[in-house]
Amino acid sequence: MVHSGINVLFEGSNFARLMAGLWTSIWIAAISLIIGLAIGIIFGILRTLSNKFIRFILRVYLEFFRIVPTIVLLYLVYYILPRTFHVNWPATWMAVLAFSLWVAAEFSDIVRGAIESVPKSQRESGLALGLSKIQLFRYVLLPQVIKLELPATINLATRVIKTTSLLLVISIMEVINVAQQIIEANNQQYPTGVFWVYGLIFILYFVLDYPLSAWAKKLTNERK
Amino acid sequence: MTEEILKVEHLNKFYDERQVLHNINFSLKKGEVLTLLGPSGSGKSTLLRTLNGLEDYKNGSIYFHEKKIDPSPKEWQILRQKIGMVFQSYDLFPNLTVIENVLLAPVKVQKRDENEVKEEAIKLLKQVGLEQYLNAYPRELSGGQKQRVAIVRALAMKPEIMLLDEITASLDPEMVRGIEEIVELLSKRDHMTMIIVTHQMNFASRIADEVLFLEDGHILEDTPGKEFFNHPQTQRAKDFLDSMDY
Amino acid sequence: MNWSIMQQALPVFVHAFGLTIWLSLIGIIGSIIVGIIASLTQYFKVPVLSQVMTAYVELARNTPLLIQLFFLYYAFPVIGIKMSAEVCGIIGLIFLGGAYMAEGFTGGFNGISTSQINSGKALGMSRFQLARYVVFPQGFALSMPALTANIIFLIKETSIFSVIAIPELTNTALDLTGMYYRSNEYLLMLVIAYAIILIPVILLLTWLERRVRYGAFGN
Numbered sequence: 058m059v060h061s062g063i064n065v066l067f068e069g070s071n072f073a074r075l076m077a078g079l080w081t082s083i084w085i086a087a088i089s090l091i092i093g094l095a096i097g098i099i100f101g102i103l104r105t106l107s108n109k110f111i112r113f114i115l116r117v118y119l120e121f122f123r124i125v126p127t128i129v130l131l132y133l134v135y136y137i138l139p140r141t142f143h144v145n146w147p148a149t150w151m152a153v154l155a156f157s158l159w160v161a162a163e164f165s166d167i168v169r170g171a172i173e174s175v176p177k178s179q180r181e182s183g184l185a186l187g188l189s190k191i192q193l194f195r196y197v198l199l200p201q202v203i204k205l206e207l208p209a210t211i212n213l214a215t216r217v218i219k220t221t222s223l224l225l226v227i228s229i230m231e232v233i234n235v236a237q238q239i240i241e242a243n244n245q246q247y248p249t250g251v252f253w254v255y256g257l258i259f260i261l262y263f264v265l266d267y268p269l270s271a272w273a274k275k276l277t278n279e280r281k
Numbered sequence: 282m283t284e285e286i287l288k289v290e291h292l293n294k295f296y297d298e299r300q301v302l303h304n305i306n307f308s309l310k311k312g313e314v315l316t317l318l319g320p321s322g323s324g325k326s327t328l329l330r331t332l333n334g335l336e337d338y339k340n341g342s343i344y345f346h347e348k349k350i351d352p353s354p355k356e357w358q359i360l361r362q363k364i365g366m367v368f369q370s371y372d373l374f375p376n377l378t379v380i381e382n383v384l385l386a387p388v389k390v391q392k393r394d395e396n397e398v399k400e401e402a403i404k405l406l407k408q409v410g411l412e413q414y415l416n417a418y419p420r421e422l423s424g425g426q427k428q429r430v431a432i433v434r435a436l437a438m439k440p441e442i443m444l445l446d447e448i449t450a451s452l453d454p455e456m457v458r459g460i461e462e463i464v465e466l467l468s469k470r471d472h473m474t475m476i477i478v479t480h481q482m483n484f485a486s487r488i489a490d491e492v493l494f495l496e497d498g499h500i501l502e503d504t505p506g507k508e509f510f511n512h513p514q515t516q517r518a519k520d521f522l523d524s525m526d527y
Numbered sequence: 528m529n530w531s532i533m534q535q536a537l538p539v540f541v542h543a544f545g546l547t548i549w550l551s552l553i554g555i556i557g558s559i560i561v562g563i564i565a566s567l568t569q570y571f572k573v574p575v576l577s578q579v580m581t582a583y584v585e586l587a588r589n590t591p592l593l594i595q596l597f598f599l600y601y602a603f604p605v606i607g608i609k610m611s612a613e614v615c616g617i618i619g620l621i622f623l624g625g626a627y628m629a630e631g632f633t634g635g636f637n638g639i640s641t642s643q644i645n646s647g648k649a650l651g652m653s654r655f656q657l658a659r660y661v662v663f664p665q666g667f668a669l670s671m672p673a674l675t676a677n678i679i680f681l682i683k684e685t686s687i688f689s690v691i692a693i694p695e696l697t698n699t700a701l702d703l704t705g706m707y708y709r710s711n712e713y714l715l716m717l718v719i720a721y722a723i724i725l726i727p728v729i730l731l732l733t734w735l736e737r738r739v740r741y742g743a744f745g746n
Binding site: 366 | 643645646647648649650651653654656660661664742743744745
């Protein structure tokens with residue numbers, strides 16, 4: 058019977074273990090987002106300045122992340138850091154590193170796009186009021202940019218959360234990795250457990266992501 | 282007696298709680314030009330859009346050829362083929378050429394013969410001086426030219442009434458005159474029945490057979506054109522005409 | 528870097544390269560078809576079907592491909608549905624991609640200005656005619672940037688097929704790494720392979736996007 062497999066979720070500490078795994082995914086996503094967004098803002102602003110060299114370097118940086126799939130990024134840090142640079146970090150740190158650099162790249166493009174889409178007349182009328190460049194950025198550009206970029210930023214966050222599902226490939230004990238262990242350990246007793254365990258994780262990700270993406274959609278629709 | 286082509290009775294319209302049209306009553310005879318005047322926000326454009334089924338209304342009735350309109354999307358879709366409308370922002374379809382813009386509705390909506398419509402369309406475009414732009418895209422035209430195409434596009438449907446919603450408001454001053462002449466010709470030569478919303482008082486005084494003066498969604502005056510401009514009955518209309526400085 | 532190692536691995540990589548392109552292509556075409564169907568049912572508010580499609584789009588968009596694949600590959604056999612890894616991969620990719628494409632098309636349809644809709648209505652167009660002559664031609668042009676982003680995204684998502692052992696590029700590089708305990712060479716080849724696929728795709732789509740945009744809107 059398929060539904061008897063549902064009991065695997067409540068066997069022993071299975072449910073708690075899955076939740077602990079999910080928590081690992083969440084905090085890696087959260088820290089990566091914080092670091093990535095901070096770096097991304099700086100890169101994004103730099104990309105609107107006139108220095109051609111900086112702009113070129115940052116463009117190459119962005120394009121690298123546009124081309125390389127995230128799972129490959131994880132492998133790159135996981136293999137190259139210890140073997141070539143003899144950096145032996147825990148896998149979770151490496152994941153945070155890879156995710157942060159990826160988020161920074163994506164966010165720099167969002168920030169750049171938002172800054173450039175503030176009408177030129179806004180800038181000019183700010184300058185005409187005698188605002189300094191910093192004041193112009195602080196009082197005129199930044200509030201408008203935040204409003205413009207918010208939906209894209211939320212969508213980026215939903216993608217980071219979904220991408221934490223890849224962390225099992227570098228042996229991080231996140232929710233899917235825990236799930237695999239549970240499924241293996243209970244395969245004899247509950248052959249249909251796999252259906253329920255992966256079903257639960259499917260729902261968990263949906264519960265995490267759906268409110269965020271619905272919020273982003275609402276913001277986008279309000280703008281029209 | 283000339284035929285009554287459009288009649289509005291006790292029309293009220295709300296945006297949520299706010300009432301924007303109050304008990305509107307008027308009628309329009311064949312060949313007549315009715316001009317809606319009034320300050321910004323007085324409800325002129327809303328009224329015009331209501332007459333094209335682009336706005337719904339809470340109660341009241343609209344009659345077309347003495348037949349009460351059932352305000353359903355289906356009925357409006359058929360009626361709009363007889364009530365043409367031109368907008369301030371032209372709104373040509375950017376992905377179609379001039380001639381495609383004009384042919385689209387007569388051929389696809391009215392299912393008329395393409396060659397026949399095309400012949401008429403070219404004639405109309407010639408009349409407004411656009412015969413060399415048949416295959417141009419809207420992006421290649423000036424505002425005045427776009428508005429001419431929009432007028433032709435509406436005329437190609439052979440409507441019985443034309444609704445013109447501030448059609449010169451987005452144009453450069455030097456373009457305005459040409460569009461006004463086309464509209465005047467439509468009235469004088471073709472006896473086209475029209476309802477016009479405009480802020481050009483000179484134009485209105487030349488073309489209006491009848492003026493509806495609106496304020497805050499109320500009709501304050503319903504007067505023959507000449508009389509309105511020479512002897513407005515209400516103080517509000519007097520003030521309005523003075524402020525327009527035409 | 529050991530060049531001879533890379534040379535030896537080249538034929539295996541070429542094979543994986545072909546598989547990645549092939550899987551991407553099927554996935555993209557399938558996703559576009561599903562996306563069009565889903566966005567049209569939503570646009571026309573087809574009873575029941577449009578609600579089903581909305582639920583599908585939200586479910587697929589808000590869950591990771593990896594778990595979708597695990598479900599198809601490991602959980603489905605439990606209820607008697609057994610499919611090869613490749614079939615699971617393609618179904619998963621189309622399930623995910625169809626939802627992204629549907630969102631993109633819907634966004635395009637909704638992006639058309641109300642004044643364009645009104646001018647179509649004023650010409651007496653029916654709901655269907657309005658869709659056929661005004662909303663769809665302009666809506667598809669408006670959704671081109673989303674289409675481009677989705678195509679690039681889907682090509683990259685094929686890398687996740689590696690977790691169910693489909694021998695595409697990422698899986699191949701990983702296998703080689705495990706077998707010969709050399710990572711730099713294979714990972715470099717992997718990155719280059721993705722660059723060879725994606726750079727032309729990005730350039731082509733950017734060009735196409737501009738062409739379509741100009742064709743439809745003139746800027």
